[in-house]
Amino acid sequence: GQQLNQSPQSMFIQEGEDVSMNCTSSSIFNTWLWYKQDPGEGPVLLIALYKAGELTSNGRLTAQFGITRKDSFLNISASIPSDVGIYFCAGQDNTGKLIFGQGTTLQVKP
Amino acid sequence: DSGVTQTPKHLITATGQRVTLRCSPRSGDLSVYWYQQSLDQGLQFLIHYYNGEERAKGNILERFSAQQFPDLHSELNLSSLELGDSALYFCASSVGNVGNTIYFGEGSWLTVV
Numbered sequence: 001g002q003q004l005n006q007s008p009q010s011m012f013i014q015e016g017e018d019v020s021m022n023c024t025s026s027s028i029f030n031t032w033l034w035y036k037q038d039p040g041e042g043p044v045l046l047i048a049l050y051k052a053g054e055l056t057s058n059g060r061l062t063a064q065f066g067i068t069r070k071d072s073f074l075n076i077s078a079s080i081p082s083d084v085g086i087y088f089c090a091g092q093d094n095t096g097k098l099i100f101g102q103g104t105t106l107q108v109k110p
Numbered sequence: 111d112s113g114v115t116q117t118p119k120h121l122i123t124a125t126g127q128r129v130t131l132r133c134s135p136r137s138g139d140l141s142v143y144w145y146q147q148s149l150d151q152g153l154q155f156l157i158h159y160y161n162g163e164e165r166a167k168g169n170i171l172e173r174f175s176a177q178q179f180p181d182l183h184s185e186l187n188l189s190s191l192e193l194g195d196s197a198l199y200f201c202a203s204s205v206g207n208v209g210n211t212i213y214f215g216e217g218s219w220l221t222v223v
Contacts, residue, residue: 031209042112042200042214043153050209088153095166096141096208100153 006089006101013079014109021087021104022073029091032065032072033098037086046087047074079108113137114215116201122221128189131218135182135203141165142184143204143212144176148197159184160207191222 006023013019023032031050035043047058049065049072056063062075072089089101113136123129135142144156155168159178170176173191178184188195198217204210 033212035214040198040217040219042114042216044112045211045213048211090153090212092208092212094208096143096158096160096204097155097166097168098143098145098202098212099155102152 004089004091004099004101006104008104009102010105010107012107012109015079015081017079019076019079019083019106020073021089022071023089023091023101024071025091025099026070027091027093027099028069029099030069030094031092032063033090033092034061034063034072034074035088035090037088037103043088076106079106081108081110084108112213112215114201114203114213116199116215116218118218119216120219120221122223123191125191125193125222127191127222128187129191129220131186131188131199131201131220133184133186133201133203133215135184135201136213139203139205139213140182141204141207141210141212142178142182143202144170144184144186145200145202145214146197147200147217148194153200156186165207188220193222196220196222 034046037043047063054065086103115134140161156170158166202214204212
């Protein structure tokens with residue numbers, strides 16, 4: 001199925017380090033959303049972006065909606081062990097359909 | 111807790127059988143989305159309903175069907191089940207049709223044996 005290109009696929013970092021992941025697409029999206037998913041649970045919304053160029057923060061998380069509307073990044077500052085999980089970007093097209101990236105698996109070493 | 115409720119949480123059934131997954135959206139949300147998540151395919155969009163009407167369809171098999179009822183809850187029906195249908199099925203909801211934040215339920219684990 002249709003997917004966004006999300007990178008990196010996985011990251012193994014030391015507690016306290018900053019993390020950056022991004023998504024790119026060949027299609028324009030109206031909305032970008034970032035989710036975190038723990039094993040066996042549903043995706044939990046982290047940040048929602050609605051305008052090109054928008055930069056939004058949620059605690060230690062910062063995300064931006066690319067000016068071309070074809071990309072977005074998520075930064076996590078000062079990582080902690082509970083940041084472990086799979087992070088997904090998702091772009092919403094003008095039909096409302098949400099297309100997901102392949103996910104970035106984050107592991108944090110205490 | 112996202113406010114999106116899905117039942118059942120776990121289901122084991124045999125090949126060839128039919129199951130129904132149920133979703134109650136967040137209070138006030140008119141849109142319901144269904145997604146399938148399997149190990150090798152990631153999160154795949156199946157179908158979107160807004161206020162009882164189908165709005166968008168993804169790679170949903172003909173053996174699968176869904177509907178949204180007047181009280182806005184939705185059901186996903188999976189028939190003639192195959193081993194490859196084993197997956198997590200998520201329901202999500204949002205207030206509007208487009209441009210709104212989408213919240214996910216905790217999913218229904220389907221295992222076909």
